[in-house]
Amino acid sequence: MERRKILLGSGAALATVLAGCSSDETDDDSKSDSDGDESLDDNDGGDETDGTNDGTDDGTEIPGLDSDKLTLDSTKISIKDVNKDGDEIDIIATTTTTDPETLTAELQSLGSTLTAAITDAEKLAAAIDSITWVLEKDGAKVMAFYVDVKWALAYINDEMDEDEFVESVLDTTDETY
Structure with a gap:
């Protein structure tokens, strides 16, 4: 079952992301993690009001993606x-619901979201193989899913x-409601 492999991979990606986010002791802009994880968002979680990306960037880029x-x-x-780890992108998102039907309906705009963010499809395809999304509510994983870059380009x-x-x-969804 390929889905199980993907889910195990997304669990490992979540653990990697959480391990990288667990320490807020330093505010050093030079991120020198030994695991190669490159954070693309300086939002330290302090803005809990709307949970949106604050638009700041630490200079790390994903080729072909804004x-x-x-x-x-x-x-x-x-x-x-949003984090880049080798040829994978990990996206952590917050949600206000755990209802599967509501989440499915909210994800209908995923294709247009990726289309708007991809600035150079060839560069993205050369550098990135997959995009893993993890949806959390109150710090607990609600859902995880996988986007193959080939699907995004086909779309x-x-x-x-x-x-x-x-x-x-x-x-590819892993629902943990």
Whole structure:
């Protein structure tokens, strides 16, 4: 079951992200983590009011992706942190709901979100293989899913319609309500 492998991978990605976020003791802009994790958002979690990306960037870039444009058209889901680890992107988002139907409906804009954020599809495809999303509510994982960059590019190139794209992504969902 490939889905189980993906879910195990997303759990490892979550552990990596959480390990990198667990220490707020220093405010050093030079991130020299030995695991190669590169944070793309300086938001330290102090702005708990809306959970949105504050638009700041520590200079780390994902080739072909503008992380400032990576925002869902949703009132229930907000992107909290974007990290690059090798050829993978990990996105941590907060949600105000745990209802599976509501979350599924909120994720319908995922294709257009990625389309808006991808600035150079060739560079992104050369550098990144996958994008893992983890949705949290009150610090607990609610849902995790995987986006293969090939699916995103097929969607952008009109080789896959929005329903097919969203269904492919939702088929990788790990729901932990």
